[in-house]
Structure formats: C-alpha cells, structure tokens
Amino acid sequence: MLDALIVKQRARFRIECNVVVPSGEACGLFGASGAGKSTTLACIAGTEAPDDGYVRLGGETLFPPQRPLHERSIGYLTQDANMFPHLRVSDNVRFGLTNGARDNEAWVAQLRERLALESIWNQPAHAISGGQARRVALARMLARKPALVLLDEPFSGLDRHLVRELLTTLADWQRELRFTMLVVDHEAEILERLCDRAIVLEEGQVVQDARWDILHATPATPLLAQLLAPL
Amino acid sequence: MRPLGLSHFLKRNLARAGALLFGIVVLYPLVGLIVPVGSWRWEGSGAFDAARVSIGLTAIAMVVVVALGTPMALYAARCSARERLAWQAVLLVSVLLPPLALGILISLAFGQHGLGLFLEQFGLSMTNTPLAFVITQVYVSIGYYVLGAIAALDSVPRPLELQAALLGHTPWSVFWRITFPIARLGFAVALSLAWVRALTEFGAVVITAYYPAGLPVAIWTNLENFGLPAVMPLLIVFLITALPLPWLAHLLAQRRSTQRA
Numbered sequence: 001m002l003d004a005l006i007v008k009q010r011a012r013f014r015i016e017c018n019v020v021v022p023s024g025e026a027c028g029l030f031g032a033s034g035a036g037k038s039t040t041l042a043c044i045a046g047t048e049a050p051d052d053g054y055v056r057l058g059g060e061t062l063f064p065p066q067r068p069l070h071e072r073s074i075g076y077l078t079q080d081a082n083m084f085p086h087l088r089v090s091d092n093v094r095f096g097l098t099n100g101a102r103d104n105e106a107w108v109a110q111l112r113e114r115l116a117l118e119s120i121w122n123q124p125a126h127a128i129s130g131g132q133a134r135r136v137a138l139a140r141m142l143a144r145k146p147a148l149v150l151l152d153e154p155f156s157g158l159d160r161h162l163v164r165e166l167l168t169t170l171a172d173w174q175r176e177l178r179f180t181m182l183v184v185d186h187e188a189e190i191l192e193r194l195c196d197r198a199i200v201l202e203e204g205q206v207v208q209d210a211r212w213d214i215l216h217a218t219p220a221t222p223l224l225a226q227l228l229a230p231l
Numbered sequence: 232m233r234p235l236g237l238s239h240f241l242k243r244n245l246a247r248a249g250a251l252l253f254g255i256v257v258l259y260p261l262v263g264l265i266v267p268v269g270s271w272r273w274e275g276s277g278a279f280d281a282a283r284v285s286i287g288l289t290a291i292a293m294v295v296v297v298a299l300g301t302p303m304a305l306y307a308a309r310c311s312a313r314e315r316l317a318w319q320a321v322l323l324v325s326v327l328l329p330p331l332a333l334g335i336l337i338s339l340a341f342g343q344h345g346l347g348l349f350l351e352q353f354g355l356s357m358t359n360t361p362l363a364f365v366i367t368q369v370y371v372s373i374g375y376y377v378l379g380a381i382a383a384l385d386s387v388p389r390p391l392e393l394q395a396a397l398l399g400h401t402p403w404s405v406f407w408r409i410t411f412p413i414a415r416l417g418f419a420v421a422l423s424l425a426w427v428r429a430l431t432e433f434g435a436v437v438i439t440a441y442y443p444a445g446l447p448v449a450i451w452t453n454l455e456n457f458g459l460p461a462v463m464p465l466l467i468v469f470l471i472t473a474l475p476l477p478w479l480a481h482l483l484a485q486r487r488s489t490q491r492a
Contacts, residue, residue, distance in 0.1 A: 047393045069396035070404075082394045086412045095408075096398030144398060 005053035006043045015204035024178035028191035028198035036204040037184040045076040075141035077154040081133035085126035096144040111139040151183040268459040278464040281449035292368035304380030325374035330434030364440035368429035376425035383417020423477035
C-alpha cells in the first residue's frame with residue numbers, strides 16, 4: 001500500500017496532500033494545471049524532497065529520512081521519455097535489470113512485442129521518434145516490475161491512436177501484474193481509463209477523493225465541475 | 232521565390248573574404264617555423280630530454296588533477312547555485328592568478344616559512360625538484376580542468392541521472408553508465424586544456440623548478456645561451472606535444488554539438 005502525506009511550500013501556495021492507494025490498485029491525481037500534482041508525484045518518487053510529511057510503501061518508510069532513489073522499487077514516467085541517448089533501445093529497456101535471469105528475458109521479450117519495439121530494438125535511442133521513445137520508456141519502467149508505478153502525464157503530446165493503444169496496454173498490465181499505480185493528468189478522460197478513483201487537488205489541497213461516478217455526480221468545487229464538464 | 236541578387240552574392244563573398252583574412256592573421260605566426268634562422272641544432276639542444284621531463288611530469292600532474300578535480304567538479308556541479316558560485320570564484324582565482332605571481336607564492340607557501348619544513352621531514356623539497364615541477368603544474372592547471380568538467384557535467388540532463396537511479400543504479404553506477412559517457416567529450420576537452428596549460432607553463436615553473444628543465448624552460452635557456460638554431464628543434468617538439476590533443480578534442484566536441492543542434 002502507498003500511504004503518503006506530502007507537505008511542500010510552493011511559490012503561491014502550500015501543498016498538503018494525503019495519498020493512500022491500496023496495494024495493486026490504481027488511483028488518479030486530478031486537478032487543473034499548476035495545482036501541485038506533479039510536485040506531489042515527484043516527492044513520492046523521491047526526485048524532490050518534501051518539507052514535511054511521510055511516504056510509506058508496502059511497510060517501508062521512504063521519507064523521512066529520504067531514502068536513496070536506487071533503493072526504491074518505483075517506476076516513474078514523466079512527459080519526457082528521458083532516453084539514455086548513448087545507449088541502444090534494447091540497452092535502455094534492460095537498464096534497470098540487475099541480473100540476466102531467464103524470467104527477465106521472457107518478460108523483456110513480452111514488453112518488446114506488446115509495445116511494438118522490434119523494428120527499433122537495435123537502434124540508438126537518440127535516433128528514435130518521440131512516440132517511440134515514450135513506448136521505450138514505458139518498457140524500461142515496467143521491465144523491473146516495480147512495486148509502485150508513478151505516471152506524470154506520460155501521454156501528453158502523443159496522437160490519440162497511440163494514447164489509446166498505450167492506455168489499453170498499461171491498464172492490462174496493471175490488472176495482470178497488480179502493481180500499485182498513481183497517475184497524474186489534467187485530462188479526466190485519460191485517468192478514467194486507468195483508474196476507478198481519483199484524488200482531486202486544488203492549489204495544493206485535496207478537495208475530494210472519490211470514485212469517478214461520485215466525482216461526476218457531486219463535484220466538491222465549481223472548478224472541479226468545470227474540469228469534468230464536457231467540452 | 233525571388234532569386235538572390237548580385238548584391239547578396241557580393242556581401243556573402245565579402246564576408247567570407249574577411250573571415251579568410253582573419254584566419255590568415257591568426258595563423259600567421261606559424262610562418263616563423265619556415266623563417267631562415269641558420270641550421271637547426273638538434274644535437275645538444277636537449278629537445279628530447281626536455282620533452283621527456285615535460286611529458287612525464289605533466290602526465291603525473293594530470294593524474295593528480297583528474298583524481299582531485301573530478302570529485303570537486305561533481306560536487307560543484309550538483310550543489311546549490313549559491314554554493315556553486317562560491318566554488319567557481321575559488322577556482323577562478325587559480326585560473327586568473329598571473330603565472331609569475333603564482334610561482335612566487337607557491338615557492339613561499341611551500342618554502343622554509345610555509346609547508347617546506349614539514350615536507351623536509353619526509354625528504355621532500357619544493358625547490359628545483361620533480362615534486363616542485365608537478366605541484367606547480369597542478370596549481371596552474373587544476374582550475375581549468377574543474378571549470379571545464381563542471382561545464383561538461385552541465386551538459387548531462389539531471390532527469391536522466393534521476394531516472395537511472397530510480398532504475399536501481401547506485402550513484403557510482405549512474406556516474407559510469409550515464410553521466411560520464413554523455414559528458415566524456417567535455418571531460419576530454421577539460422583535460423586537454425589542463426594538459427596544454429600545464430605543459431606550456433613557464434612563468435610559475437621557472438620560479439619553482441628551473442631544474443629539471445621542461446620544454447618551456449629549456450627553450451628559454453637555449454634562446455639565451457645558443458640562439459634560435461638551438462631553439463627551433465625544441466619548438467617543434469613543444470608544438471607537437473602541446474597542440475594536437477586539445478585541438479582534436481575541441482574539434483570533436485564542436486562536431487558533436489553541431490550534430491546535436
């Protein structure tokens with residue numbers, strides 16, 4: 001289970017966000033741009049340090065004190081694919097695998113096939129397109145089978161066809177592998193495809209934490225109602 | 232599309248001719264290599280001995296520079312902006328100190344009134360010894376290396392290092408597998424700058440280590456004692472040892488940045 005309280009002072013407001021996601025479940029972190037969603041996620045991932053609060057994952061305390069990144073079983077995917085440009089696609093995907101065990105290779109082969117990476121498998125990472133890089137980044141993150149997956153608008157800027165494909169694949173794997181997942185997006189449509197429930201942030205504060213049907217039926221604030229309203 | 236006119240053609244070629252003239256002016260001193268100065272005197276010029284001293288001791292100095300400078304560069308590149316500025320200010324002092332002044336300061340600081348007495352207990356002397364030569368070279372070049380290495384590290388996007396760490400790699404592994412391979416050309420440029428700075432140093436070395444004579448000091452003494460025919464062989468060896476490494480490293484780095492852009 002992920003249990004976190006993130007307290008962090010920003011320029012305009014203070015983030016105080018409590019996130020609880022039971023093991024194997026997926027939860028969305030929803031809100032307008034600049035609500036503090038990405039900062040909250042970065043604090044849980046450990047790439048930023050909270051000012052106060054705690055982060056616990058599966059009985060282990062990740063903060064405080066700040067546990068080193070390499071000791072966390074966390075997969076973190078952001079808007080940037082963050083490819084390692086000097087490595088081939090295959091080396092990028094295998095980067096997080098600590099040993100060459102056969103089950104790893106079988107899993108890597110599955111990732112390669114499901115994410116259609118065969119044609120670029122041996123190419124240098126700096127030579128692939130943005131959409132391909134997102135798929136490679138997803139494969140690289142999942143190759144380690146992390147206990148917690150954090151996604152920060154990982155599909156922004158991609159064409160709808162690819163987004164639909166990736167959402168389906170990711171949702172399937174989440175159900176199959178039962179990893180805990182927290183997804184940030186400002187598009188409800190994307191979150192609803194991946195999670196049954198969402199925590200809604202406004203200026204760093206949790207204003208509602210509920211299933212999507214409840215959020216649609218009784219939005220806690222006018223801003224949330226606007227964000228959920230059809231275009 | 233409107234065809235480019237004659238005036239555009241003239242302007243462009245005029246600019247190119249100007250650039251060519253600039254290049255000729257910059258390279259003009261190399262004409263000195265073919266100016267007749269009498270028969271070059273290889274024998275007794277001490278060219279190879281001086282080259283051996285310069286290259287051998289500069290290589291040792293570079294090992295020290297890399298061993299001490301790389302951790303410093305890593306720290307300075309990753310600390311807060313304010314602290315980084317303070318470290319850069321310190322490094323700039325070593326870069327900007329006039330060589331002659333640095334040589335005098337080193338001989339005083341490591342002399343009988345400074346660390347000299349302590350060093351003598353271990354049989355080490357900081358006057359006219361290989362140790363003095365190496366330490367002086369380290370002082371004159373380490374600032375260049377560290378500042379260059381910081382710039383090289385800046386070229387590595389921080390999110391890549393964080394991603395590598397989240398993929399289970401220790402800081403040491405992240406450095407060797409991500410940071411260094413991406414920044415390696417920048418490190419090479421920094422090292423080549425430090426190399427040429429140390430190898431060609433005259434002002435500071437002539438104060439602290441007149442002996443063993445490296446290339447710059449040997450050139451000076453040959454010029455004083457035997458004139459230009461005895462200097463030219465040394466000059467050739469000097470240029471061959473000093474020029475190609477940084478020249479190539481810079482060109483490679485430029486080519487890579489052009490390819491990326």
